[in-house]
Amino acid sequence: MTTPTTTASKVLDTLAADRPGQIERLIDWLKIPSISTDPAYRDHTRRAAAWAAEHLCGAGLKVELMETGGIGTDGVGSGHPVVLGTANPDAPGPHILFYGHYDVQPADPLELWESGPFEPVIRPAEGEVGERIVARGACDDKGQVATFLEALRAWYGVTGKPAGGVRMTVLLEGEEESGSVNLDRFLEQHADRFRSCDACLISDTGMLGRERPAITYGVRGLVYTEVRLHGANQDLHSGLWGGRAPNPNNELAKVLARLWDGDRRVTIPGFYDDVRPISAEERAAWSRLGCDAGDALSKIGLGPEADEPSGEAGFSAIEREWARPTADINGLFGGYAGAGAKTVIPAWAGAKVSFRLVADQSPAKVEAAFFEWCRARTPAGCRWEFVSHSGGNPATVRTDSELLKAAAEAVRRATGVAPAMIKSGGSIPVAGTLKSLLGLETIFMGFGLDDDRVHSPNEKFELRCFEWGARSHALFIDALRRKAGVE
Amino acid sequence: MTTPTTTASKVLDTLAADRPGQIERLIDWLKIPSISTDPAYRDHTRRAAAWAAEHLCGAGLKVELMETGGIGTDGVGSGHPVVLGTANPDAPGPHILFYGHYDVQPADPLELWESGPFEPVIRPAEGEVGERIVARGACDDKGQVATFLEALRAWYGVTGKPAGGVRMTVLLEGEEESGSVNLDRFLEQHADRFRSCDACLISDTGMLGRERPAITYGVRGLVYTEVRLHGANQDLHSGLWGGRAPNPNNELAKVLARLWDGDRRVTIPGFYDDVRPISAEERAAWSRLGCDAGDALSKIGLGPEADEPSGEAGFSAIEREWARPTADINGLFGGYAGAGAKTVIPAWAGAKVSFRLVADQSPAKVEAAFFEWCRARTPAGCRWEFVSHSGGNPATVRTDSELLKAAAEAVRRATGVAPAMIKSGGSIPVAGTLKSLLGLETIFMGFGLDDDRVHSPNEKFELRCFEWGARSHALFIDALRRKAGVE
Numbered sequence: 001m002t003t004p005t006t007t008a009s010k011v012l013d014t015l016a017a018d019r020p021g022q023i024e025r026l027i028d029w030l031k032i033p034s035i036s037t038d039p040a041y042r043d044h045t046r047r048a049a050a051w052a053a054e055h056l057c058g059a060g061l062k063v064e065l066m067e068t069g070g071i072g073t074d075g076v077g078s079g080h081p082v083v084l085g086t087a088n089p090d091a092p093g094p095h096i097l098f099y100g101h102y103d104v105q106p107a108d109p110l111e112l113w114e115s116g117p118f119e120p121v122i123r124p125a126e127g128e129v130g131e132r133i134v135a136r137g138a139c140d141d142k143g144q145v146a147t148f149l150e151a152l153r154a155w156y157g158v159t160g161k162p163a164g165g166v167r168m169t170v171l172l173e174g175e176e177e178s179g180s181v182n183l184d185r186f187l188e189q190h191a192d193r194f195r196s197c198d199a200c201l202i203s204d205t206g207m208l209g210r211e212r213p214a215i216t217y218g219v220r221g222l223v224y225t226e227v228r229l230h231g232a233n234q235d236l237h238s239g240l241w242g243g244r245a246p247n248p249n250n251e252l253a254k255v256l257a258r259l260w261d262g263d264r265r266v267t268i269p270g271f272y273d274d275v276r277p278i279s280a281e282e283r284a285a286w287s288r289l290g291c292d293a294g295d296a297l298s299k300i301g302l303g304p305e306a307d308e309p310s311g312e313a314g315f316s317a318i319e320r321e322w323a324r325p326t327a328d329i330n331g332l333f334g335g336y337a338g339a340g341a342k343t344v345i346p347a348w349a350g351a352k353v354s355f356r357l358v359a360d361q362s363p364a365k366v367e368a369a370f371f372e373w374c375r376a377r378t379p380a381g382c383r384w385e386f387v388s389h390s391g392g393n394p395a396t397v398r399t400d401s402e403l404l405k406a407a408a409e410a411v412r413r414a415t416g417v418a419p420a421m422i423k424s425g426g427s428i429p430v431a432g433t434l435k436s437l438l439g440l441e442t443i444f445m446g447f448g449l450d451d452d453r454v455h456s457p458n459e460k461f462e463l464r465c466f467e468w469g470a471r472s473h474a475l476f477i478d479a480l481r482r483k484a485g486v487e
Numbered sequence: 488m489t490t491p492t493t494t495a496s497k498v499l500d501t502l503a504a505d506r507p508g509q510i511e512r513l514i515d516w517l518k519i520p521s522i523s524t525d526p527a528y529r530d531h532t533r534r535a536a537a538w539a540a541e542h543l544c545g546a547g548l549k550v551e552l553m554e555t556g557g558i559g560t561d562g563v564g565s566g567h568p569v570v571l572g573t574a575n576p577d578a579p580g581p582h583i584l585f586y587g588h589y590d591v592q593p594a595d596p597l598e599l600w601e602s603g604p605f606e607p608v609i610r611p612a613e614g615e616v617g618e619r620i621v622a623r624g625a626c627d628d629k630g631q632v633a634t635f636l637e638a639l640r641a642w643y644g645v646t647g648k649p650a651g652g653v654r655m656t657v658l659l660e661g662e663e664e665s666g667s668v669n670l671d672r673f674l675e676q677h678a679d680r681f682r683s684c685d686a687c688l689i690s691d692t693g694m695l696g697r698e699r700p701a702i703t704y705g706v707r708g709l710v711y712t713e714v715r716l717h718g719a720n721q722d723l724h725s726g727l728w729g730g731r732a733p734n735p736n737n738e739l740a741k742v743l744a745r746l747w748d749g750d751r752r753v754t755i756p757g758f759y760d761d762v763r764p765i766s767a768e769e770r771a772a773w774s775r776l777g778c779d780a781g782d783a784l785s786k787i788g789l790g791p792e793a794d795e796p797s798g799e800a801g802f803s804a805i806e807r808e809w810a811r812p813t814a815d816i817n818g819l820f821g822g823y824a825g826a827g828a829k830t831v832i833p834a835w836a837g838a839k840v841s842f843r844l845v846a847d848q849s850p851a852k853v854e855a856a857f858f859e860w861c862r863a864r865t866p867a868g869c870r871w872e873f874v875s876h877s878g879g880n881p882a883t884v885r886t887d888s889e890l891l892k893a894a895a896e897a898v899r900r901a902t903g904v905a906p907a908m909i910k911s912g913g914s915i916p917v918a919g920t921l922k923s924l925l926g927l928e929t930i931f932m933g934f935g936l937d938d939d940r941v942h943s944p945n946e947k948f949e950l951r952c953f954e955w956g957a958r959s960h961a962l963f964i965d966a967l968r969r970k971a972g973v974e
Contacts, residue, residue, distance in 0.1 A: 037827035104828055109722070178827050203840030206727075220726060224828040233788030235596070235943035238815045239707060239913030240693075242809035243781070243798035245787060249816035250747070250839075260737070262662035287903075293605030295732070297868075299581050300732060301720030306868025311730035325617055328725045330831050331822040336839060339664050340524035341876040343841060343914075344942055352823060354830060356729050367904050381784075381793025389828040427830075435863035449757040455831055456722035 004177045007158060008478040014154045014371025017471050022470065023070065023122070023133065023463070025055070026146045028161035029102075030120040030135040036080050036103035044081050045174050048102045052083045052149070052172050054166060059152040060162035061170065066190075068175065068182035081187055084193070087162035088168075090268030093484020094403060095167040097197040099430055100204065101176035104137035112457035119250035122243035127461055128210065132460040139452040142462035145172065145202040147447060152288045153316075154470075155209050156475055163478050165486040166202075169197060173430070179224060179390020184433050191437065195224045199403045200434050201476070203472065205446030206418040209287060213411050213468060216421035216444035218322065219431060221357035222391035222396035223367045226387035227374055228350035229255070230451045234337075236345040248349035249334040251379035254350060258377065263313035266355075268373045271366065276359045276396075278323045286318050289420055293317035321425035325366075326356045352389070356425060363391035373400075392429020405471075406479040408441045445472060495965040501641040502957050508607070509957065510620065510950070512542070516589075517607040523567050523590035524665035530659050532567050535589045535629075539570045539636070539659050546639040547649035548572035548657065552846045552853030553677075555662065555669035567661030569673055573681070574639075574649035574656075580971020581890060582654040584684040584927065586917055587632035587691065587866040588663035592942045593626035599944035612949055615697065619947040626939040630948035631690040632659065633939040634934060635958025641957075642964055651964050652973040655683060659919070666711060666877020671920050678924065686890045687921050688963070690956060695776060700898050700955060703931035705809065705910035706918060708844035708881035711715075711817075712853045713874035714861055715837040716742070717970045722822075722895060723832040735836040736821040740867035743838060745864065746814050750800035751844075753814045754862045758853065762788065763846045765810045773805050776907055780804035786938045808912035812853075813843045839876070843912060850878035879916020893966040894930045894959075901958035932959060 015022070020242050034048035035041040053063045064084045080103060107117035115121045120135035133143065144454070148170075155164035164169075173183055186232040187194065205216040232241075261267050291315065294304030311320040334349025336342035371386050379386060397423055398404070411419040424444070434440040447469040453459045502509070521535035522528040530947065540550045551571045567590060594604035602608045607622035618628065641657065642651035649655075658681075662669055693705040718730075718735040748754050781791030798807040807813070821836025823829035842853050858873045866870060885891070886908055898906040911931070921927040934956040942948045 026699040037823065037829065059592060079653070106823070106825060108823070108825070112721075144494065179827075222726070222830070224830065234599075234940060234945075237942040238813075238817060239709070239843055239911070240808065240937065240941070241787075241910060242815045243811060244804045244912075245784065245789060246793055246797050247815050249819050250743075250814075253740045253816060254589065254744040254747070257741040260741070276718065282699060295778070297732065300723065300728075302718070302732060302868045305729075306733055308881070309867035310733050313563070317731045321727065324730060326725075327731040327737075328729045328734050328832060329740060329822065330725060330829060330833075331824050331838055332736050332740070332819045333824040334593070335816065335818040336593070337818050337820040337837075338781070339594070340527065341839065341841070342817060342942070343709070344710065345815060346817075349819055350824075352828065354828070356726055372538060380796035381789045425699075425729060425731075426724065450727065453721060454727065455724040458721075 003309060005478060009363045011154045011474045012471060013360050014157055015150065015264035015474060019467070020148070022150045026133065026143060027120045029142050029146065030137055033118045034103045035106050035172065036175050040235065045103055045123040049081050049083050049174050052102050053415060055149050056085040056152070056170060057082065059149065060150070060156040061087045065089045068186050083172040085170035086400035087168040088165060089167065091165065091167040091484060093166060093486070094198045094480055095169070096480060097194055097200045097347065098148055098168065098170045099173070099200055099202050100148065101173045102145065103177050104140070104142070105177050107136045109457060115456055117393060128461060130464045132462045134458055134460045136426055136459055138459050139206045139461040140454040140459065141176065144179060144446055144448065144468060147466055148203055148473045150431045150470045151477060152464055154474060158256045164354040164481055166477060166480040166484050180392065180429055181390060181431060184214070187433055187437055188246065194438055197438065197440055199401070200431065200440050200442040201407070202368050202428060202431065202444050204428055204448050205424045205444040206448035206450060207446070207465070207487070208422055211417065211451060212420060212424045213415045213417055213447070215411065216422055216424045216446060217399050218359070218396035219394065219444065220425050221361060221363055221392050221429045221432065222354060222365045223357065223391045224352065224354040224389040224429040225367060225370060226352050226389060228348050228378070228385040230348040230383050230385060231381060232347055235347050238343040238345050241345050245345065246379055246381040247345045248382060249346060250365045251382055252334060252351060255374065255379065256329060256353070266310055266325065267313055268369050270369055271325065274361045276323060278319055281318070286322070289422070291318050296450055322423035323358055323360050325361060332353050356427065357394050359394045359396045361394060365395060367391065392427050393432025393436070395435060395442060397431070401441060405444050407445050407476050407482070410475035410479055411445065411472045413475050443474070459467050493964060495962060498641045499958060499962045502637065502961060503953040506954070507971065509633070509637045512609055513620065513630060514559060516608045516629050516633065517624055518605055521590045521603045521661065523662050523941050525593060530592055536568050536570050536661050539589050543570065543572040543639070543657060544638050547643040548574045548639070555673050570659040572657035575652060578652060578654040578971060580653060580973070581685045581967055582656070582683050583772065583967065584681055584687045585635055585637065585655065585657045586660070586687055586689050588628045588660045589632065590661045590664050591627070591629065592664050592962045594938045594943060601945055607854045617949060617951045619949045621945055621947045625946050626943040628663070629944065630810070630953060631933055631935065631956060634953055635690055635960045637957045638960035638964060641861060641961060643870070651968050653964060653967040653971050656681065667879065667916055668877060670917060674920055674924055681925055684925065686888070686926055687880050687918065687927050687929040688894070689929055689931050690920065690933050691915055692911050692913065692931040693935035693937060694952070695778070695909055698904065699907060700902045700904055700934070701897050701907040701909045703909055703911045703933060704886050705846070705883035706881065706915045706931065707912050708848060708850055708919065709841060709914035710844065710850045710878045711841040711876040712837070712854060713837060713839050713876060714855060715835050716866070717835040717870050717872060718868060719834055722834050724955065725830040725832045728832050732832065733866055733868040734832045735869060737836060738869055739821060739836040742861065742864045742866065742883050743816060743840070752799055753812065755855060756857050758812065761848045762812060765806055766884055769871050773809070775908070778805050781809040783937055809844050809910035812845050813849060815841055830851045836901045843914065844881050846881045846883045848881060852882060854878065864915050873909060880919025880923070882915070882918035882922060882929060884918070888928060891930050893970070894932050894963050897962035897966055898932065898959045900962050
């Protein structure tokens with residue numbers, strides 16, 4: 001057990017005293033609709049990058065806005081710059097790479113937001129103590145990144161040195177929500193900037209629950225595809241052609257329905273071949289965490305009876321989220337979706353289909369197998385069009401490194417609770433890239449909650465989580481200072 | 488065989504001489520975007536009614552614009568007036584009720600139109616002799632109705648009497664494309680106006696093919712529904728919830744895929760119970776028509792191999808269209824449909840599902856059975872929301888009536904070709920209502936072609952078909968004049 005240094009205590013005091021300023025700054029950032037996937041928001045997205053650059057400058061770092069260049073395969077969501085901040089490049093001791101993203105998910109369906117997605121508001125935390133901030137990006141990832149930025153700012157204010165004098169690189173990406181289409185190439189091109197890093201730190205994951213901080217040691221990978229099934233060369237009248245020509249809506253539903261068997265296992269041949277089995281130790285440790293699947297479902301309006309039939313047979317909810325791959329239709333579209341009736345047989349129908357992957361599955365392999373699976377089921381008279389949107393490797397990291405232990409200790413000191421060791425069903429593809437490209441392990445130290453409505457209307461972040469995040473980052477920097485002999 | 492009277496010859500001459508004026512008038516009408524299903528086009532729809540009223544006035548008829556009142560169950564597409572024209576209410580002889588509609592289908596997808604849907608243009612008929620007019624409603628039904636209106640106008644010009652002196656009622660509806668939600672009630676309320684009618688005449692069907700005019704003696708019925716499957720009370724992140732909560736997109740596809748068995752027969756229990764079998768005579772007569780399913784498919788970009796697997800096993804394409812019921816998904820929607828990727832599990836997904844029915848199926852019975860079928864397959868954790876959009880009875884009419892024979896003879900005289908006796912897979916629900924309410928048989932005398940792109944982008948009507956329609960209607964009025972002793 002360690003106690004805060006005198007300097008660290010001052011930093012924590014500064015953070016506590018300046019809370020209103022921190023929230024005001026976050027609100028400013030959240031007002032910028034940095035939706036990277038939609039070209040209409042291109043300028044806004046760049047503005048969000050500039051905002052972050054300015055914040056880092058204000059914390060004493062040297063900051064570069066670096067173009068990622070190029071356009072992704074889907075022609076969208078790319079070209080947003082990387083914000084690269086550097087502190088004390090010649091200092092001794094551990095060199096941490098902090099990764100975060102300043103872009104956000106699209107805000108639709110807009111009509112379900114109780115306040116504007118880009119008009120942040122502070123509300124009481126429903127049925128809970130404290131307050132929350134509601135906006136797109138409040139948690140994912142501006143709010144979480146802000147907890148780190150504010151820790152940096154406080155250390156600079158107290159010590160007059162960026163990051164309190166430790167060596168640190170900060171990389172903020174603007175394309176995470178559109179598949180990080182240019183990041184791998186960026187990291188390869190600038191690998192020299194990151195070669196001396198000892199670990200990556202990411203604040204884009206969640207806690208185990210309210211008042212239950214956590215360190216995440218694994219995230220799932222992702223393959224995101226779009227499949228379009230084409231029939232006739234024109235929309236048809238369903239009276240004149242119903243029963244005489246293929247209906248892509250009917251046929252697409254029939255094909256996609258076969259993606260799961262009766263046990264909700266994905267039916268693509270070989271899909272599970274590379275899945276790392278859950279060890280008996282992990283299964284026991286996860287079971288001890290006492291997660292209640294029914295309780296989680298009740299927060300999204302579902303009963304406990306929805307648990308088992310929602311996922312792969314033979315696994316608990318936590319096992320399904322953390323260690324089993326899934327297939328999901330994220331979007332379905334074909335024919336008429338307006339008000340009233342239109343008796344059309346559409347020329348085509350489409351679906352966005354994604355797969356969450358676990359170690360040691362390969363996104364490229366799964367995507368190819370899925371497209372092949374579709375091809376083998378092409379309905380008569382129809383043809384497929386396939387689009388690759390994005391992907392990322394799953395990542396499971398070591399839990400025994402000194403830096404990860406230091407991060408866990410910082411969280412314990414910041415919150416008074418020893419963090420749980422958990423995994424996440426989400427995807428942070430950069431972790432896989434950093435591992436394969438630079439051999440870097442990642443420390444996922446995040447402060448989100450299960451009910452933060454990440455990617456959904458009314459996304460929020462609890463101010464309590466914000467506070468814990470800023471304190472944890474500040475104390476992790478304190479630990480790095482000790483290791484570097486700065487303090 | 489009859490030959491045109493001197494007066495009828497003058498009417499045909501007038502029609503031939505005034506062709507440019509007829510097309511100009513039709514273009515004026517087509518410019519009005521009378522999309523009845525979409526409340527945004529309410530005023531335009533009323534303008535299209537007023538336009539028709541003025542045309543009928545110009546042909547000497549007494550015209551009333553009658554409110555249909557009320558709002559349909561779906562809250563849209565209603566309230567558009569009926570245009571009611573009356574000619575010679577006290578004249579002896581047969582009393583024909585002409586029914587048509589002045590509303591049109593929505594024009595989407597707009598990007599596939601080569602010219603504006605409401606900016607009619609005359610183009611050469613691709614690979615064919617003559618020209619065509621391209622616009623939403625060019626065929627369905629403004630173009631077809633205009634062939635009748637122009638016949639009335641010519642008879643008035645030549646004789647100075649509305650409809651050349653025969654008794655006639657003209658009913659033009661503005662809600663056909665939104666399910667005629669108020670028409671049944673309108674007909675019941677004003678039944679006295681129609682009780683003396685001897686037959687209904689409708690020009691909203693097609694010919695057997697280019698240069699092959701036809702009389703249609705049966706149309707299919709329709710049930711149009713919308714089903715929405717709800718899961719969680721909010722959109723979810725597919726990483727955090729994939730495999731832990733039901734995905735309405737996945738589940739909807741799985742349920743709807745079961746709507747057909749391996750022979751493409753609808754699986755709803757009892758669905759085929761009331762289907763009238765095809766008689767050996769009909770089957771033989773239809774076979775003699777020499778329709779080539781592969782040829783029809785080639786016009787919509789498909790190969791002949793698409794024929795058999797597109798519809799119910801054991802029936803020819805023509806049998807499937809004319810005498811077998813079908814189920815079609817007209818719209819599919821759930822989750823993200825924008826550019827790029829969004830890793831969402833949506834709170835709900837929906838589909839517009841319609842059924843084409845044949846004698847003697849009941850729309851109400853089929854709808855109830857479908858909703859019950861869905862209910863019995865409710866995925867765990869999900870709930871259904873059902874919407875009834877519209878419906879209509881199938882109609883098969885007598886082919887041996889004197890009036891139908893007179894209509895067939897008029898077509899023969901007008902075109903030089905004896906019309907084929909055919910059925911249509913489309914639905915004209917008013918025919919069923921007129922039969923049950925007033926005992927009226929309907930004569931479907933239409934001039935569309937299979938490739939007119941009705942309900943699709945670039946809808947068109949051949950000027951050759953327009954000419955044949957106007958001549959046929961003019962000569963049918965001539966026949967009515969003989970029967971009434973006017974000539």
